[in-house]
Amino acid sequence: MTDYLIVGNGVAGTTAAEHIRKLDDNGNIIIITDEDFPFYSRIRLPEYIANEISEERLVIKKENWYTNLRIDLKLNTRIIGADAKDKVLIADNDQKFSYDVLLIAAGSHSFLPPIKGLERKGAFTLRNVKDARDILAYTQNVQEVVLIGGGLLGLESGNALRKIGKTVTVVEFFPRLLPRQLDVDGAKELQNIMEKMGFSFRLDARTQEIIGNTHVEGVLLEDGDLLPGQMVIISAGVRPNMELAELLGLDVDKGIKVDNNLKTNQLDIFAAGDVAEFKGAPYGIWPAAAEQGEVAGVNMTGRSTLYAGTTMSNKLKVVGVDLASAGNIDVDHQMESRVVKEEKLYKKIIFEENKIVGCIMLGDTTGFNKVVKAMSEQKDVSPIKDDILAKGFDFNLI
Amino acid sequence: MDKYVCSICGYVYDPEEGDPENGIEIGTAFVDLPDDWVCPVCGASKEDFEIEE
Numbered sequence: 531m532t533d534y535l536i537v538g539n540g541v542a543g544t545t546a547a548e549h550i551r552k553l554d555d556n557g558n559i560i561i562i563t564d565e566d567f568p569f570y571s572r573i574r575l576p577e578y579i580a581n582e583i584s585e586e587r588l589v590i591k592k593e594n595w596y597t598n599l600r601i602d603l604k605l606n607t608r609i610i611g612a613d614a615k616d617k618v619l620i621a622d623n624d625q626k627f628s629y630d631v632l633l634i635a636a637g638s639h640s641f642l643p644p645i646k647g648l649e650r651k652g653a654f655t656l657r658n659v660k661d662a663r664d665i666l667a668y669t670q671n672v673q674e675v676v677l678i679g680g681g682l683l684g685l686e687s688g689n690a691l692r693k694i695g696k697t698v699t700v701v702e703f704f705p706r707l708l709p710r711q712l713d714v715d716g717a718k719e720l721q722n723i724m725e726k727m728g729f730s731f732r733l734d735a736r737t738q739e740i741i742g743n744t745h746v747e748g749v750l751l752e753d754g755d756l757l758p759g760q761m762v763i764i765s766a767g768v769r770p771n772m773e774l775a776e777l778l779g780l781d782v783d784k785g786i787k788v789d790n791n792l793k794t795n796q797l798d799i800f801a802a803g804d805v806a807e808f809k810g811a812p813y814g815i816w817p818a819a820a821e822q823g824e825v826a827g828v829n830m831t832g833r834s835t836l837y838a839g840t841t842m843s844n845k846l847k848v849v850g851v852d853l854a855s856a857g858n859i860d861v862d863h864q865m866e867s868r869v870v871k872e873e874k875l876y877k878k879i880i881f882e883e884n885k886i887v888g889c890i891m892l893g894d895t896t897g898f899n900k901v902v903k904a905m906s907e908q909k910d911v912s913p914i915k916d917d918i919l920a921k922g923f924d925f926n927l928i
Numbered sequence: 929m930d931k932y933v934c935s936i937c938g939y940v941y942d943p944e945e946g947d948p949e950n951g952i953e954i955g956t957a958f959v960d961l962p963d964d965w966v967c968p969v970c971g972a973s974k975e976d977f978e979i980e981e
């Protein structure tokens with residue numbers, strides 16, 4: 531009987547466990563997490579902060595799912611030690627877990643840039659349900675919020691706080707919003723739309739210090755401007771949780787390096803999800819973590835299935851703003867593309883050798899899933915290149 | 929009956945399979961799913977689904 535051990539009960543770890551059980555009815559499956567919650571949706575944390583859903587509604591797999599699949603979920607347990615030779619992990623409560631096959635699905639954490647004043651009360655990041663609880667509990671005495679980082683997460687958390695009546699200013703050091711998802715024109719249009727919703731933006735701006743006494747009172751920018759705010763949320767990207775990889779002596783770069791079996795450089799140790807680096811970079815998105823979790827789970831049972839990569843795609847989940855982008859967005863307009871620009875509408879499809887390699891859809895995301903599918907399948911789309919952005923185009927023709 | 933795809937994670941709701949694990953019987957049309965049903969893969973709500981032709 532095989533002992534399967536999984537560190538991390540996010541989407542990568544949970545999906546792996548599910549697939550292991552499908553293929554191995556007898557093995558012992560243990561999932562370890564330092565959180566106090568079964569598998570839940572990080573994606574919906576902003577809705578929870580906006581008081582739109584309860585904590586229970588975040589949960590994706592309830593207790594009976596674990597019972598039915600005979601998956602042993604250890605909550606509130608943090609792995610702090612490891613012995614790769616004896617194949618044992620050690621937890622902060624001194625418990626020892628031995629394994630035959632190990633999956634590291636430890637996810638990532640919020641990156642904290644070196645800004646002065648981060649320790650003041652009222653400065654937060656958002657990664658897990660505990661962060662969300664802390665933010666929500668602190669909102670009572672807050673009127674103005676400053677968001678550091680104008681990426682997807684920053685805009686979504688900002689929007690959640692706007693919905694509960696806070697005044698929101700977003701500080702971004704790039705000269706445009708969503709630098710990784712939008713080009714200049716797209717970002718400008720998005721900014722217009724969001725300013726009408728009540729957001730303020732400070733672009734091309736650097737934070738000097740979070741000021742205040744014990745509590746946050748505002749954010750000082752490098753150009754000398756002071757933005758008043760009783761709460762600051764920093765969303766400056768994420769970094770993989772690599773402590774375990776170091777303890778085990780795994781090969782790492784930006785994440786834990788994995789091959790197309792999701793194997794690390796050590797026998798019987800796999801990695802998947804935000805923590806894993808496949809072909810040069812960790813993905814940091816849910817669909818990639820799910821696909822990797824599946825492949826890792828299958829391979830952990832001794833079978834062999836290959837991971838071919840996931841198409842990078844993102845959607846902004848702000849009601850009233852339809853925005854999705856995928857793949858190479860051709861920031862410098864160097865590639866072959868088709869563009870439509872109208873009031874509140876910006877669409878761009880990027881081609882390479884008659885295949886779609888990227889897209890931006892703002893104001894109307896109809897057909898986005900089909901475009902992403904065509905990208906993943908590397909379909910030749912030459913017959914419809916000139917029609918694809920026409921009004922009422924039937925995306926089934928892709 | 930139409931299939932629906934989750935725009936967040938790509939999960940496809942297929943009425944022929946239902947979602948028995950979450951109490952949805954085989955043969956339940958997407959429109960008949962309860963309003964509080966969520967994507968079993970990523971937790972997205974019903975509004976995040978699009979029809980898959």
Ligand SMILES: Cc1cc2nc3c(=O)[nH]c(=O)nc-3n(C[C@H](O)[C@H](O)[C@H](O)COP(=O)(O)OP(=O)(O)OC[C@H]3O[C@@H](n4cnc5c(N)ncnc54)[C@H](O)[C@@H]3O)c2cc1C
Nearest residue numbers: 538540541542563564572608609636637803804814815816
């Ligand atoms: C607010 C928010 C919104 C998001 N929205 C989207 C979106 O719309 N679309 C999208 O694609 N992605 C989104 N993401 C990103 C997405 O959530 C991640 O890509 C995904 O959660 C990665 O899953 P994972 O299983 O790799 O890791 P995680 O979900 O991070 O899970 C890892 C788990 O391991 C635990 N852990 C780590 N180290 C240890 C240890 N030593 N001992 C015990 N436990 C440990 C962690 O506490 C955590 O619970 C969002 C993220 C956030 C925070």
